[in-house]
Amino acid sequence: MQTPTRATAPTEPRDTPTLPTTRAAGRREQRFAGPALLLLAAVAVLWYYRVPPATTAIFALYLALGIALPGTLWWRFLTRKPGMADIPAGLALGYVGEVFTYIPARLAGAPLLVLAWPLGTIAVFLSCKSLRRYFLSAPDPDRPPAAWRWAMTAMCGLPLLWSVKFYRVYGLSYPANASPDTDSTFHLALLGEARHHMPMRVPWIEGEPLLYHWFVYPEMAATSWVTGIEPNVLLLRLSMLPMLMAFTLLVALLARQVTGGWWTGAAASAVTLLVLAPNPYQWQLYAFYRDMAFSGLDDGGALRQTVWTGPTQTFGALLFVPLMLVLTDLLRGGAGRRAWLLFALLLAGVMGAKATYLPLLAAGLALLVALDRVRRRRWSRPALAALALTCAGALAAQLILFGGSSQGTKLAPLTDMATGGIGVTTAYSAGRVPWRLLVLAALTLLCWAAIWAGLAGLRRRPLSPELVVMLGIGLAGATATLLLGQDGDSQRYFLESARPYLSIAAVAGLAAWLPGAMTWRRAAPLAAAAFLGLVVVQVVQQLGRHAIPRPATTAELVLPYAGLGLVTLALYAAARRIRRGPPAFALLVALLAGFGASTSAQHFALIAQESRQQGWRDVVRDSRYVSEGTLEAGRWLREHSAPDDLVATNAHCLTFEGRCSNLHFSMTAYSERRMLVEGWGFATTAHAEAQRLGTWVGAVPYWKPEVLAANDAVFAAPSVENVAALRDRYRVRWLFVDETQSTVSPELSTFARFRYRSGVCAVYELPRS
Template sequence: MQTPIEATLAEGNNAAPADTQATAGRRRLLTAGRLPPAVLLVATVAVLWCYEVPPATTAVFALYLVLGITLPGTLWWRCFQRGRGWFVADVAAGLALGYVGEVFCYVAARLLGQPLLVLVWPLATVALFAAVPGLRRYWRSDPGADRPPPLWRWCMTGLAAVPLLWSVKFYRIYGLRFPYNSAPDTDSTFHLALLGEAKHHMPMVVPWVTDEPLYYHWFVYPEMAATSWVTGIEPNVLLLRLSMLPMLMAFTVLVGLLARKLTGRWWTSVAASGVTLFVLSPHPYQWRVGEFYRNLAFSGLDDGSSLRLTVWTGPTQTFGALLFVPLTLVLVDLLRDHRDGRRWALFTLLLAGVMGGKATYVPLLLCGLLLVVAVELLLHRRLHRGALIALGPAVAALAFSQLVLFGATSQGTALKPLTDVVTGGLGISTGYSTGEVTGRLLVLAALTVFAWVCIWAGLAGLFRRRLLTPELIVLIGIGISGAAATMLTGQSGDSQRFFLEAARPYLSVAAVAGLVALLPAGRMTVRRALPLLGVALLGIVVVQVIQSSGRSSVPNVRNTGSYGNLTRAIVLPHVALLVFAVVFLVALLVARRWLPITRGTAAALVVALLAGYGLNTTMQNVYLVLQESRQGGWRNVIHGSPLVSEGTLEAGRWLRDHSSPDDLVATNAHCVTLEGRCSNLHFSMTAYSERRMLVEGWGFSTTAHEEAARLDTWVGGVPYWKPQILADNDAVFEDPSPETVDVLRDRYRIRWLLVDETQSNVSPILSTFATERYRSGVCVVYELPRS
């Protein structure tokens, strides 16, 4: 008979296998490849639900995204690449390629007047890859493909979740219904108006003002228009909630995969995506720049942040950024081996998508390729065939885009050196750029370059061991040309900032590749990672100390006494950062004899310190968003000046449902009040009605940009260049009569009036000459009598 002790021991021995099995099961769950994306999916649904997107809507969107875009794109990606890689890599690149196929198919379908023919793209692809025996193998991942370790999967999933978490900053102030949709920026209604135009017309024109051709990178609008037709989801929900998220998540993963392809190391994927997202311009001041500038560059100096608010309010940039990464992945393969015809076809197809996705990318690509040719010629006395071949389609794409898509116009972009620092946060907040004095602008430019050195200091490692391969040279060329274009050009809407934003991921990848060269044998071990992380933390602390010792109020010439004192107040905190970095490097060199960890890693540790300077900016902005959200609310926050009147959404949708897409509409709404003055950037009537206007606003059009450049003024302040049309339009609202009605109806073919009763003087007798059909809030829809 067993004693109690023996029985207890026996029970424990019998339970051990079960405990072991449970532990092994939990371990398998944590290391499973499907768990990280599943967690991200659940989190995405939850966040969207919190911000007024029901799970059913998210499910419909996700279903079309997977079956209508990602599936055909992944199959073609594998076919063009002549193989099947790791599943997530294929899917991320396949999503980008799927978007390109969808856009081209939708443009053709819309030209035929049958937008749902866009479904030919996924259906034909699935049928082809199911029917052709040689293509069936692309349905499965390659079991022998190099697979990432579990920690990498969780890290990259976490990085892919960053845009979701950061989207809270956007979602909380960009509501979907009144009054929470009343105060967006002007860009959002601008893009929504173009999305409505893409839903109903091809070729597209500028819909908010008559007789104005659309010279713009417009490919993202057919993408969202196609999604709206297939899923039935409202355009504003796609623009303000759904469509940008998969683009941003895939972009984050693809940047990491580009680093992995170049270096052959998994850890560089996490580092490259991390630098792209988190390492920003140092801000060693206790005071903050204005919110508008924090949304652009977080600190007072432009850093091209990939999480600035424009990635949500500017879908063209987000779309172009996504498409350009797989293009670069393919280019890396072609620079290594230019003899693969399928990859050249894939390169050309992606280039066609990038060409109409965002104007900034093709010129940067061209500069990168030219740098490869020049370096190879100078260093090795040979022409690089891969780069030369790639120059052919790149030049053709640039010529086509400039002559056809952009109508040989500059969109107001011109050679205006240092415009970026003139209109930047540091110069405007302190008044230091007032008067555009060259000496002061050069100071701001020098501080900006120092900030860039902090972010991308790892580039120095590329020159240490002759690692300037053509693949890395093209990234450096893209980066340098983007930074140079930002500094040397100007545009009336400050769009020169997009050049640096476009270049940022490629500078980050190249900097991480340089960091590899600064580590012994290029290996990242726990023993090396911990000191690097510790030194990055030290960089954060250093910035905090400098901030706390400085002034809390924004310096300007009045409270400092002179521009000389203001210069010192602006420059000295950055000088302190530089001095500490130099002292730190000297200390490392001295300590090498008795600190083994510093041997061979001193330069890498300095890079980590400089990165810490920029990480502080991100950390403080995260804290600021949390603080503002706790104090002002996590959602449905009315923020800024009202730009959309009550009833605009409902009246616009009623008009959309009761009129023809070819109907031309007249409105009395022309003005939005920005900083106390009337601006021509009024687009909400067009945006919510999805109808073309005789004249609503007239800003953000090619002619407006050209007028702004001619008058040397802001694009939102230029007067309308067709005053007679504006007078004819407004007469029916302010002084209606049979004559004014006849002019609109017979001369301009107007059938509908969309009135905002808070805009201009609306005559009380308007209803005598037009029939009121719908009213919501302060907005009224009238129908003109037929002749």
């Protein structure tokens, strides 16, 4: 910086704004312009999808003051390291504090005591003079450039844009809410359970313990109690959006912390969200895979439909990134005792948020400990301490939260290939012929190599401790996906959980070939190579057949990928001859990223195509899982019954491919009341029965046939005796009838008091003994 001379010294009075002050004001405006634009876009999208701006404002106010503010204050206090991560990481920490406050508040029967978390935090930080400074963000010595801010605004806007795919077919009222997948009513039922009971049980079947990662449900339950927003609006519209946006930003900030460059952060988020398995086929996958936005070969995509239909994964993904931020500081030796406390708090949150994360983290830390011992002949104390805490958390989760059960997860190599999009759509995996599954596994590994090709560049730089951990997480996630199976295909979550950390490591490898700042001149050839990759995939697709090859031959599946491979080799050889511009390796990585970005582009194009053809909102699909009147009758029952009242229903069956499935949860979901037996799928016993019988969890028969018979007898042939048995033996208080499910005797009103009807659903109250 030049020192002003007498000729250039400012002569304005002290109260007149100077140029530096104007520039600072401009920087502040730029800092908030992107988030403000994103907020306005979110309000508009939510308004279009039936969420009034007033509801969004109430949610945003509680999110800011009740969750993000206390979390940010504690994050700043515990890290003592100012930076851009304060607010998104503080939001994640705020969720943890909210959950751990709500659980005892719900146990005490006073759910609104969850407000002790924000109010107590604010009171502590206001009353202590030394803590008041944490209300203001400390100046960050290294502010990001404007281009990075706008790039991250666009990246954080991707989940909002992608949400259209979910919002348009997951409506809030009938008939638009009639055709969700089974997972959404499952999660809504558990959210209702968290609103009224602690400890939680499986609410759609009496007497079954809840052995599950359930922390996201107390979070949404607390938000519902404080704001008054209906649970289905939170689950299907509001709660996931800030989690996904904060996750996207935190991945970028973690990449920046690891590599030291701003451009790597934006690149890591882009790879995490957009670079998928290349798809060289012109034909489309079956409807299930298209609807869920799965690629033909599993790639752990971070914007699959499961980020909305599986809130546990979204919640766990968000909490795990700040955990890795703290762990990076601890492994580098630049953090104090407060950081260990923060690590333990976040670890406890992740422990109950999603089961996949702690085993992956333990694998990554174990790899670091082993490498340090081999390479440096010493033990890494921070890594050993973090590994001990992680193993303790994983053991506690397995014993306390999961009761030692496997939830249907077992050693079943290549299950992911057998149930994947290409194998099922083309019938190539029919019969699970081993050599065919190995072909699909080889193609999958090639796709993974294309997505994370930058990993090869890590040989040019010393591996930092945090990168070793990330590589261990990625290796464990890929291995678990290949070797394990689960009757709901949950083995896919291992790779999805590892994807951000493989992406960060891959971008770190690319950065080793491109040291220094990323200028527009350096970025242009890389962008051109990525665009070329996208075009190449489109050309290969057009050269192939339009109709689904069924049953497909090995050549029909392999040759399009072989074509991509030949093009890649040719372009790489040509790039090596070019003396100027980025290294050939960097251009190769960009080209392969373009292959994967083509799949994302097709996913977005499919959203636009289906929306133009079928409608942009309130789309009703053929398979209807929620009957007319379920929502209204459920809410009436919720308002006129006690939380501990037990309900019996005649609805047990969802029809899949002409057969009855036990995955019926909508009565429990909308009434927020426990059922004697509605469905019985997704319970721990159901998973055990599926494994014993060698069948799908949704097809197992109920293991208590006498209870089911007593339940159904009241609806089919009511009498004084069977009504008394249901009331006195099983403590049933209410009957919830769906007249489309089974024959209901017209004499039911003789033995039970009719109370309410909506659509095909009716509510009856049993007489007291």
